[in-house]
Amino acid sequence: MASEVTYNVLSFDDLDGWAADDHAAAFTTFLNTCKDMKDPDWESVCAFAKSGPDPRDFFELLFRPVLIEDGQDAMFTGYFEPELDGSLTPxxxxxxxxxxxxxxxxxxxxWLPRRDILESGVMNNRDLVIAYVDDPVELFFLQIQGSGRIRLPEGRAIRVGYRGSNGHNYRSIGQELVRRGVYEAHQVSAEVIKNWVRRNPLDGQELLYYNPSYVFFREVSEVPADKGPLGAMNRSITRMRSIAVDPKYIPLGAPVWIEKAGKVPLHRLMIAQDTGSAIKGSQRADVFFGTGDEAGREAGTLRDPGRLMVLLPIQRAYALLPESAI
Structure with missing residues (x-):
């Protein structure tokens, strides 16, 4: 039985670290996608944003933080834009x-599960290849991230973004390694999984097949190299200011205050500009760490508790409350 969803409107004084954040950086990221928000409540705040208000005043005057809880524990993970080595020809x-x-x-x-897509020959000779890469494990994780860059031998790179999937539910191969007793939960990271698959090529291939979900891509090389990859709103996302959320609970484009606990706490205003197949629930978020191997190492170790509050236009925030609470 699904838990009841609850809403609690907070004040900005309730947000730990709010006054110390770089509101201007969050405001710039917010402007990147607010023009795509068509609901009247959002259109009005975005129209005011274009007038150049003080960023902190803008958020405090027009929004209220709302804590949305669905009975699930909060969980923060990280994602990044990987870089792979590849070629346009095999x-x-x-x-x-x-x-x-x-x-x-x-x-x-x-449609067909991962194993059948890769082993049945159904994809052969159909002009369906964007590029060829040198590492099937990195390709698997490219599918998890949903976007990336492929460096070509002549020095240039092409960018690929999420086009769609085969419709099968995502199954975590990290959790499967824990279930098999290969690792404890706290030991699992993307690098640990990659190294295990490479050390055990036959069993490793079968482990990758454990996840039946398969992601297809499109080339998005029109995005400038100095910009982040495209998120779910078809706009570039921003390192350490964009997050992926569950749009069932949090509108895409909305500001979200996160209070991530763990070894390296992170209290920051982020913007919900992406989604992910594993990002489900009102207290679930994936933090975008940027592009490349270092970003991947940082993102791959993140799995922390905390809480998040979505900033909603004032009228919309209070409309979520039951009449008895107003």
Whole structure:
């Protein structure tokens, strides 16, 4: 039985670290997507944002923090934009294809699971390859991240973004390694999983097949190299200011105050500009750490508790409360 969703409108004084944050940085990230928010409540605040208000005053005057709880514990993880080595043509080194989405995968839900896509030959000779990369494990994690860059031998790079999936539910191979007793939960990270798969190529391939979900890509090289990858709102996301959320609870484009606990606490105003297949629940968020290997190492170790509050336009915030609470 699903837990009841509760709403609690807070004040900005309730947000730990609010006064010390860089509100201007969050405001700039907010402006990147507010023009795409079409609800009247959001259109009015975005219209005011264009007038150039003081960022902190803007958020405090027009919004209220709302704590939305659905009975699940809060969880923060991280994601990043990986960089892979690849080629536009297959070679002995570059032989693992990054696929476009076939028509059947859009029409049939769910479509074939991961194993069948890669072993049945259904993708062959159909002009569905964007590029070939040199590492099937990195390709698997590219699918988890949903976007990335592929460095070509001549020095340039192409960017790929999420196009769609085969419709199967995501299954965590990290959790499967824990279930098998290979690792304890606290030991698992993306790098640990990658190294285990490489040390155990046959069992490793079977472990990758444990996740039946398969992601297809599209080329998005029109995005400038100095900008982040495209998020779910089809706009570039920003390192350490953009998060992925569950849009069932948090509107895409909304400011979100996070209070991440753990070894390195993070209290910061972020903007909900992305989604993810594993991001489910009102207190679930994925923090975007940027591009490249270092960002990947930082993101891969993040799995911390805390809480998050979505900033909603004042009328919308109070409309969520039961009449007895107003």
């Amino acid at each position: 070679t002995d080194r570059y032989k693992y294809p990054v696929y476009k989405m076939p028509l059947e995968a859009r029409q049939n839900r769910p």
